[in-house]
Amino acid sequence: MEEFINCLSxxxxxxxxxxxxxxxxxxxxxxxxGDCFLEVGRVAKQFGFVMEGVLRVCWYNEIGEDITRAFxxxxxxxxxxxxxxxxxxxxxxxxAIANCKLLVFSKKDMAGLANAIPGWNEILLKITxxxxxxxxxxxxxxxxxDATTRYLEFLKIYxxxxxxxxxxxxxxxxxxxxxxxxxxxxxxx
Amino acid sequence: MEEFINCLSxxxxxxxxxxxxxxxxxxxxxxxxGDCFLEVGRVAKQFGFVMEGVLRVCWYNEIGEDITRAFxxxxxxxxxxxxxxxxxxxxxxxxAIANCKLLVFSKKDMAGLANAIPGWNEILLKITxxxxxxxxxxxxxxxxxDATTRYLEFLKIYxxxxxxxxxxxxxxxxxxxxxxxxxxxxxxx
DNA sequence: CATTTTTTTTGCCATATGGCAAAAATTAAA
DNA sequence: TTTAATTTTTGCCATATGGCAAAAAAAATG
Numbered sequence: 001m002e003e004f005i006n007c008l009s010x011x012x013x014x015x016x017x018x019x020x021x022x023x024x025x026x027x028x029x030x031x032x033x034g035d036c037f038l039e040v041g042r043v044a045k046q047f048g049f050v051m052e053g054v055l056r057v058c059w060y061n062e063i064g065e066d067i068t069r070a071f072x073x074x075x076x077x078x079x080x081x082x083x084x085x086x087x088x089x090x091x092x093x094x095x096a097i098a099n100c101k102l103l104v105f106s107k108k109d110m111a112g113l114a115n116a117i118p119g120w121n122e123i124l125l126k127i128t129x130x131x132x133x134x135x136x137x138x139x140x141x142x143x144x145x146d147a148t149t150r151y152l153e154f155l156k157i158y159x160x161x162x163x164x165x166x167x168x169x170x171x172x173x174x175x176x177x178x179x180x181x182x183x184x185x186x187x188x189x
Numbered sequence: 190m191e192e193f194i195n196c197l198s199x200x201x202x203x204x205x206x207x208x209x210x211x212x213x214x215x216x217x218x219x220x221x222x223g224d225c226f227l228e229v230g231r232v233a234k235q236f237g238f239v240m241e242g243v244l245r246v247c248w249y250n251e252i253g254e255d256i257t258r259a260f261x262x263x264x265x266x267x268x269x270x271x272x273x274x275x276x277x278x279x280x281x282x283x284x285a286i287a288n289c290k291l292l293v294f295s296k297k298d299m300a301g302l303a304n305a306i307p308g309w310n311e312i313l314l315k316i317t318x319x320x321x322x323x324x325x326x327x328x329x330x331x332x333x334x335d336a337t338t339r340y341l342e343f344l345k346i347y348x349x350x351x352x353x354x355x356x357x358x359x360x361x362x363x364x365x366x367x368x369x370x371x372x373x374x375x376x377x378x
Numbered sequence: 379c380a381t382t383t384t385t386t387t388t389g390c391c392a393t394a395t396g397g398c399a400a401a402a403a404t405t406a407a408a
Numbered sequence: 409t410t411t412a413a414t415t416t417t418t419g420c421c422a423t424a425t426g427g428c429a430a431a432a433a434a435a436a437t438g
Contacts, residue, residue: 011275061333069329081318085311086200091326121310122274125317129270132321137280139328140258143364144250146424167386175332180425182387335394356416369395371417 001026003075004049004103011126018117025109029102031055037078037094037102043087046104048078053100054161056169059092068173071097073161078102081128097165147176148184190215192264193238193292200315207306214298218291220244226267226283226291232276235293237267242289243350245358248281257362260286262350267291270317286354336365337373 004026005019014022029048031037037055038044055078057070069092072078083090084107105113114120142150151174155162162170171181193215194208203211218237220226226244227233244267246259258281261267272279273296294302303309331339340363344351351359360370 067329067333069325080322082315082322085315085318091322121314125310125314126271126274128314128317128321129274132317132324133269133271133280135321135324135328136258139324139331140256142328142332144256148424177426178385179387179427183425186387337394366396367415368397368417372395375417 001103003051007049007075007077008123008127011123011130012119014117021116022113025105025113026103027105029104031096031100031102033096033098035096035100037096037100038080038083038090038092040091040093041089042083043089044080044083046106047084047110048094048105049103050074050076050078051101051103053096053098054164055094055100056097056165056173057092057094058169066168066172068169071158071161071165071169071173073158077127077131081131097169142175147174147180148187150174151181151184152188190292192240196238196264196266197312197316200312200319201308203306210305211302214294214302215292216294218293220285220289220291222285222287224285224289226285226289227269227272227279227281229280229282230278231272232278233269233272235295236273236299237283237294238292239263239265239267240290240292242285242287243353244283244289245286245354245362246281246283247358255357255361257358260347260350260354260358260362262347266316266320270320286358331364336363336369337376339363340370340373341377 001023005014005022008014008022028051029037029046031053037046037048040059050072052074054074055072056068057072057080058066058068061067072094078094080090080092080094082088141153145153154170154174167181168178171178174181176184190212194203194211197203197211217240218226218235220242226235226237229248239261241263243263244261245257246261246269247255247257250256261283267283269279269281269283271277330342334342343359343363356370357367360367363370365373
């Protein structure tokens with residue numbers, strides 16, 4: 001819980017009272033490895049925050065390949081922002097790669113917080129804006145740099161994560177074939 | 190102006206009164222080819238919307254190459270969301286590729302609209318959320334598909350734009366060298 | 379343990395894109 | 409126009425990554 005409050009506090013100061021309110025609304029959700037937090041075609045009903053485990057955001061491309069678009073490890077938001085806010089069906093799936101514990105808030109909970117906490121929506125906007133800028137930057141790097149550099153960067157940004165996820169998922173996230181990633185790893189060691 | 194209201198209306202219904210208010214706040218900004226709407230290191234002070242011309246979002250990478258991260262043609266928002274909302278220095282530059290006319294709103298204007306129009310912040314959140322999801326999707330495609338496919342997709346998404354921008358900017362946007370893009374174009378014709 | 383099943387690594391060769399530099403074409407300037 | 413400056417195309421060869429399939433290793437199962 002503390003970690004969640006920390007993440008929010010980066011964007012605005014929260015009073016003790018507000019923190020209590022937020023805490024009181026949070027529910028704990030357990031996911032087993034392989035479970036989905038959000039399925040393709042569904043509208044996201046919950047705002048999530050990973051306390052334990054890892055999710056991956058994925059989908060099937062035109063030729064049926066399972067592609068990982070993002071990993072969500074501990075202390076990161078698990079949220080399809082456009083599906084949650086615009087109530088549109090999700091094009092991606094949020095799948096637990098390992099057993100997970102999430103803090104979750106329903107839409108109603110979030111509406112309640114928006115009413116009770118002035119500036120709550122601004123916090124959400126700031127978080128989303130930051131995510132967008134970050135995504136732009138990362139995707140730029142992915143496009144510009146070669147696969148080895150992308151892999152090394154991944155190791156740096158998500159220390160230890162590479163050992164907890166299947167090679168195939170990491171390869172598709174990096175935009176290369178699994179066999180190429182395998183060769184890159186060999187080259188590096 | 191109408192086009193701007195249309196863009197907003199996709200996310201929420203606006204009353205005639207609100208539309209008038211929005212219209213009354215908008216200022217027109219002219220940029221000459223080469224001018225910057227936002228410079229690297231500056232905090233974004235204005236929310237923009239392109240009425241005429243094209244901007245490109247760009248930066249210099251570690252080895253000094255000028256890289257284009259995005260193009261912003263007519264009827265699109267010109268905004269570094271994280272810089273504007275979080276008041277952080279921009280890492281990118283918004284440069285006019287051609288003479289441009291923008292609608293602009295200051296931070297004060299935007300705050301005024303947020304006070305006067307219930308749900309204004311939700312609109313901004315929805316726009317940002319949509320942009321994030323869209324960016325994720327596009328960047329996924331950029332990573333997964335080969336350069337020829339990316340180029341063809343660019344032509345489809347931004348009809349006519351390719352003829353209005355320098356080849357070098359388009360190549361860096363697509364993540365390839367200008368010479369490669371030149372060869373791809375030849376192959377296609 | 380022994381046996382399946384799944385995941386990862388390798389080999390061999392094909393293809394896409396890069397690097398560099400010069401030529402050609404286009405655009406701007408005098 | 410003619411000349412100069414800028415942008416785009418090409419040639420030649422190097423390197424990175426892909427495709428496919430088999431081997432090896434690791435993990436799951438009985």
